[in-house]
Structure formats: C-alpha cells, structure tokens
Amino acid sequence: MKKITLDATIENIEKVTEFVNEQLEGCGCPMKAQMQIDVAIDELFGNIAHYAYQPKVGAATVQVETEDAPPAVTITFIDSGVPYDPLKKEDPDVTLSAGERSAGGLGIFLVKKTMDDILYEYKDGKNILKIRKIF
Secondary structure (H helix, E strand, O other): OEEEEEEOOHHHHHHHHHHHHHHHHOOOOOHHHHHHHHHHHHHHHHHHHHHHOOOOOOEEEEEEEEEOOOOEEEEEEEEOOOOOOHHHOOOOOOOOOOOOOOOOOHHHHHHHHHOOEEEEEEEOOEEEEEEEEEO
C-alpha cells in the first residue's frame, strides 16, 4: 500500500491524481479505467477540499492498494473533517434536463456508476471513503 497525506485543497487534486496514476502505471491499468478513476479523484478529493474543514484547511490522506487477481485498485480517502457520507445523497434524476434538476449530486452519481465498489464509514473521528475499480 502506498499513501500520501497533504492539505485538502483544490490545488492538491493534481498531486493526488499524479500520485495515484503512478501506482496505476505499475499495474497495467487500462486508459479507460484510469480516466474514470481520475474523475473520481477529482470529485471526491474536491468534495473534501470544499466541505470537510471549511472555512479552515485540514489534511487528507489518500491510500492506494493494487490487486493482481483480478486486477484492481482500491483508493481510500481519509480526512478528519465534518462527518459526511456522500453515499446517502439521493441520486439525481438524470432523465430531467439540467435546468430541471436541482444542483449537486451529479459527481458522486458518476463515481457510483463507474466504480465497482464504494464504501463509507466514520470511524475514530475520521471520514473513510473507499472506491474500488476492477480492470
């Protein structure tokens, strides 16, 4: 398992993405799966940056674990911010036009649709969100 801990800021999304992509390159992750994972990182780390510690800034840890059989990656986002389970947010009605839908929720909806597993728990004062992608 590899991990990185840094300030949960929008500016650090790129660093997190680069860190995860370095791990993915070593395990033969296809480009389509990598692009889906990059979108998930942008959404999930962005949410931590925007909401977990506001108006302050706090740390977030991102862990990457790869598996061989089947080939897969599990990425865990950990922060000590305000408890928040994004999986409890109701999925948006994507049959409505953008103008008819209420704002928010589309990003986590996309993450749910493109990842194979998503788990959330609040434990020991920490938000722990795991995503898993099989490729």
